[in-house]
Amino acid sequence: MTTLTGRRSPVRTVLALLIVAVMLFPLYWMVNASFQTNEQLARRSALWFPLGGTLHGYRDAFAQQGGHLLASLVVALGATALTLLIAAPAAYALALLRAPGGKGLLSVLLVVQLVPGIVMANALYEIFGPAHLLDSAFALILADSTLAVPFAVLVLRAFMTSVPGELVEAAALDGAGAVRTFVTIVLPMARNALVTAGLFTFLFAWGDFMFATTLTPDSGTWQPITVGLYDYIGAGTNTTSWNSVMATAVIASLPAAVLLVVAQRHVAAGLTSGAVKD
Amino acid sequence: MAYALSEPRTAPGTTSGRTGKVRRSFLLRLAFLVPVVVHTAVFFLYPLARNLLLSFQDYGIRSVYSGDAPWNGLANYRRLFDDPVFHKTLGNTLVFVVVSLLAQFVIGLGLAEFFRRSFPLGGVLRSLLLVPWLLPLVVAGTVFRWMLDTSNGVVNQVLLALRLVDDPVPWLNDPGYAMAGVLLCNIWIGVPFNMVILHGGLQAIPGALYEAAALDGAGPVARFRYITLPQLRPVIGVVLTLGLVYTLKVFDVIWVMTKGGPANATQTVTTYGYQLSFGGLSQFGLGAAAGNLLIVVATAFALLYLRSMRAEDHTAPGRK
Numbered sequence: 001m002t003t004l005t006g007r008r009s010p011v012r013t014v015l016a017l018l019i020v021a022v023m024l025f026p027l028y029w030m031v032n033a034s035f036q037t038n039e040q041l042a043r044r045s046a047l048w049f050p051l052g053g054t055l056h057g058y059r060d061a062f063a064q065q066g067g068h069l070l071a072s073l074v075v076a077l078g079a080t081a082l083t084l085l086i087a088a089p090a091a092y093a094l095a096l097l098r099a100p101g102g103k104g105l106l107s108v109l110l111v112v113q114l115v116p117g118i119v120m121a122n123a124l125y126e127i128f129g130p131a132h133l134l135d136s137a138f139a140l141i142l143a144d145s146t147l148a149v150p151f152a153v154l155v156l157r158a159f160m161t162s163v164p165g166e167l168v169e170a171a172a173l174d175g176a177g178a179v180r181t182f183v184t185i186v187l188p189m190a191r192n193a194l195v196t197a198g199l200f201t202f203l204f205a206w207g208d209f210m211f212a213t214t215l216t217p218d219s220g221t222w223q224p225i226t227v228g229l230y231d232y233i234g235a236g237t238n239t240t241s242w243n244s245v246m247a248t249a250v251i252a253s254l255p256a257a258v259l260l261v262v263a264q265r266h267v268a269a270g271l272t273s274g275a276v277k278d
Numbered sequence: 279m280a281y282a283l284s285e286p287r288t289a290p291g292t293t294s295g296r297t298g299k300v301r302r303s304f305l306l307r308l309a310f311l312v313p314v315v316v317h318t319a320v321f322f323l324y325p326l327a328r329n330l331l332l333s334f335q336d337y338g339i340r341s342v343y344s345g346d347a348p349w350n351g352l353a354n355y356r357r358l359f360d361d362p363v364f365h366k367t368l369g370n371t372l373v374f375v376v377v378s379l380l381a382q383f384v385i386g387l388g389l390a391e392f393f394r395r396s397f398p399l400g401g402v403l404r405s406l407l408l409v410p411w412l413l414p415l416v417v418a419g420t421v422f423r424w425m426l427d428t429s430n431g432v433v434n435q436v437l438l439a440l441r442l443v444d445d446p447v448p449w450l451n452d453p454g455y456a457m458a459g460v461l462l463c464n465i466w467i468g469v470p471f472n473m474v475i476l477h478g479g480l481q482a483i484p485g486a487l488y489e490a491a492a493l494d495g496a497g498p499v500a501r502f503r504y505i506t507l508p509q510l511r512p513v514i515g516v517v518l519t520l521g522l523v524y525t526l527k528v529f530d531v532i533w534v535m536t537k538g539g540p541a542n543a544t545q546t547v548t549t550y551g552y553q554l555s556f557g558g559l560s561q562f563g564l565g566a567a568a569g570n571l572l573i574v575v576a577t578a579f580a581l582l583y584l585r586s587m588r589a590e591d592h593t594a595p596g597r598k
Contacts, residue, residue, distance in 0.1 A: 012397040019389065020403050026466065027409060029432060030421045046432050086313040093310035100308060105315065112322055114576040116527035118551045119569035123325030125555070126332065126562060130345070146321045153314060178306050207414030209530040214556055226416040230534060233420055242424060249417045256412035264405050 027253075034058070034246035041242045057247035065248050067221065068228030072206055074137050075224055076255075079144035079205035080198050083152050086145070087197065088190075091156030092182050096168055106157075109150035117210040120146060125214050137222050139215045144205040151204075152197040159193030160186060199259050206255050225252045332566035339560040347563070354567040363542055364550065364568075371546040373457060374464070375525045379518060381465045386472025386517070391506075393473075394480050404477070411470035419534030422463035426450055426535075450536050453543035460535050460544050464528060472517055479513030480506070512587065519583040523576045547572055 033041055034057050035050035062069075093099035094106060124143050125134070133139045163186060171181040187194070209226040216223045219231075229252055232245050332347075333354050341347040358364045393404045410418065425432050426449035434446040449459040483506065491501050507514075529548045532538060538545035538553060545553075547568055555565030 010398065012392075012395070013399050013403075016392070016397070016400060016403045019392070020406050023407055023466075023469070024409065026418075026421045026425060027413075029425060030417075033424065042430060044429070044435075046430075046435050086317050089310040090314035093307060097307045097310060099311050100304065101311070105311065105318075108318060108323075109314075111577070111580075112318070114523055114573065114580055115322075115326065116529075116548060116569060116572045116576070118527070118529060118548050118555075119329050119566070119573060120322075120325055122551070122555050122562060122565050122569055123329040123332065124321075126337075127325060127328060129342070142321055145317070146325075149314065149317060178310070182310070203412060207416070209414070209416045209533075210552075214552075226414055226530075229416050229420060233423065233534070242430075245420060246424065249420050252417050253413050256409060256414070259412060260405065260409060 030246050030249050030253075033242055034250045036243055038241045038243055054243070057241075057243035057245075058251075060241070060244035061247040061251055064244070065225060065228045065232075065251070068223055068225040069251065071137065071222050072224040072226070072252075075140045075144065075212075075222070076202045076205040078137060078141040079148060080201045082141055082145045083148045083201045084194060084198055087149050087152035087156055088187065088194065089182065090153050091160050091190075092186055094153070095157045095160035096163065096165070096186065097178065109153055112147070112150040117147065121210050121214040124211070128215060135216050135218050135220045135222055140205075140208070140211055140222065140224070143211040143215055144201075144208055148201040148204050152201055155197045155200070156190060156193050159190050159196075163189050195263065199263050203255060203259060206252075329566045329569060332563055333570050335563050337561075337563040337566075341562070342560050350563070354563045355571075357564060358567055358571075363545065364547075366542050367545045367547055367550045370457065370542075370544060371526070371548075374461065374528070374544075374546055375522060377461050378464050378468060378525045378528075379521050381461075382468035382472045382521060383514075383517065385465070385469045387476050389469065389473040390476035390480055393477060404473075407473060408470045410467050413467075415467065415528075415530035416534050418463055418467050419531045422459070422466070422531075423450065423535050426459050426462075451540060453541045456536050456540055456543045460532050463535060464525070464531050467531065468521065468525070472521065475513060475517050476510070479510045483509045515583055515587065519580060522579050526572055526576055 032050050035053035037054045040047055094102045128134050128139050168181055171185050212224045212227045229248050335347040336350040337347040393400055428446050428448045437443045449455050487505050488501055491505055527548055532544050532549050536544045538549040551565045551568030554561040
């Protein structure tokens with residue numbers, strides 16, 4: 001294959017750069033707008049570079065959205081912790097312990113992923129209301145975990161099935177119980193998988209809008225940044241100050257950017273193992 | 279599944295029965311599943327059942343306060359199917375799903391093919407393309423709303439500068455254009471997912487197949503048609519099925535960009551279901567019914583896919 005077109009010409013790289021530039025243009029445009037003044041943004045002809053820019057957008061964003069950012073952080077971290085706590089033992093049981101009823105559970109977890117968020121939001125609102133759970137971080141953590149747990153179980157299980165059975169058996173011969181084997185052997189080996197599942201759960205909870213907007217109906221302390229951003233543009237249709245909107249959008253995108261840099265290699269693997277099941 | 283997650287199955291011959299495996303007590307093995315079973319039952323199955331019951335109840339704004347919701351059989355479903363807005367919604371959903379899937383798939387496959395060969399910076403640039411998929415959907419919707427703005431949007435400015443249009447296009451404010459606007463954003467979000475999965479599938483095709491075909495004189499088109507496409511079939515099935523399931527649920531993008539408007543031009547079953555429940559009228563019964571219809575459609579397609587996979591598994595030699 002490679003010999004046919006293997007010349008190391010830079011043509012492909014240049015083309016790829018062009019493709020990336022086109023595909024990521026909306027992101028550039030967001031960053032560009034976030035550094036401009038509202039007067040610059042209101043002009044009929046766009047400024048292609050934020051020359052003579054301003055940080056006002058960011059100052060406003062932090063001043064007005066700081067609380068929402070904090071709420072998002074708490075909810076996303078909480079959902080990640082809860083999800084891993086529930087998913088890791090389950091994945092171990094499904095991958096290595098041949099737990100009774102495992103097949104059935106696996107099918108349920110697959111079906112869960114077919115259920116639209118709107119259905120869950122509808123029912124959870126109706127359940128959480130009488131339980132006085134609305135407008136709490138707890139409500140969002142629970143709601144986000146309902147859709148994240150199945151995904152995390154599938155990702156972790158996929159990784160754990162590749163843990164050699166001999167290792168687990170050896171541990172048993174040495175007298176380690178299932179719990180000790182899990183904690184001292186399986187979990188450390190699955191560290192990368194835990195990171196992957198955790199990062200995806202965090203991103204999912206961070207980006208969630210459906211649960212956030214339905215389960216925190218009163219604009220209280222626990223509305224995440226997605227709702228903050230939405231209210232920003234939703235409220236005053238034409239009077240919006242787009243630079244602070246875009247600055248907020250940039251800030252809300254940071255976790256995704258960080259994830260991509262930190263866990264670049266795991267992202268594709270996590271994507272495929274969570275999406276594809278056997 | 280034929281790729282990516284090759285499950286290290288136990289060697290043939292040792293598969294059946296207990297293979298001298300660690301013998302754990304039944305209860306202990308079960309204990310590891312307790313958290314997930316409880317969690318799924320309480321926070322997933324119970325809400326699901328509740329939603330099902332809700333769809334057979336007259337649960338309106340009064341019920342929210344009184345807690346009293348009389349049963350009304352299939353009335354909610356009947357009302358939906360008599361509702362002209364819902365008819366429109368069904369058509370919109372079909373357009374939204376079909377166009378999104380096709381465009382995402384074609385562009386995703388093109389990119390996967392392009393990044394198939396290794397070249398300087400190829401890996402890094404390919405990962406950069408993932409960003410749109412990892413972004414909060416509200417952010418993507420907001421950015422596209424800004425780019426498609428009638429008077430200040432960059433899209434119109436470019437179109438005007440190139441003299442492709444004489445007047446700014448009211449992308450999101452005109453019923454004739456709004457669907458195109460939200461589709462543009464949704465396609466942009468979905469391309470990376472298609473690219474990654476298809477790229478994985480392409481990598482798994484043995485190069486020898488292409489070499490043999492090249493020796494037989496097959497051109498690029500023939501190689502694509504007779505090797506790439508058939509070899510990629512299971513992966514294509516995955517991509518399209520998951521794409522369909524995800525696209526049916528899309529809410530954030532549409533809600534942020536148009537709220538389903540103007541004049542319901544971008545209203546899909548998902549946004550309409552949300553509007554019925556949370557749009558001020560608190561028609562939770564109707565919203566539940568709309569949601570349940572979505573589940574039925576998604577499940578039907580997923581089952582169809584699983585069935586076709588199973589059929590293939592049985593015919594494929596060497597697989598069990």
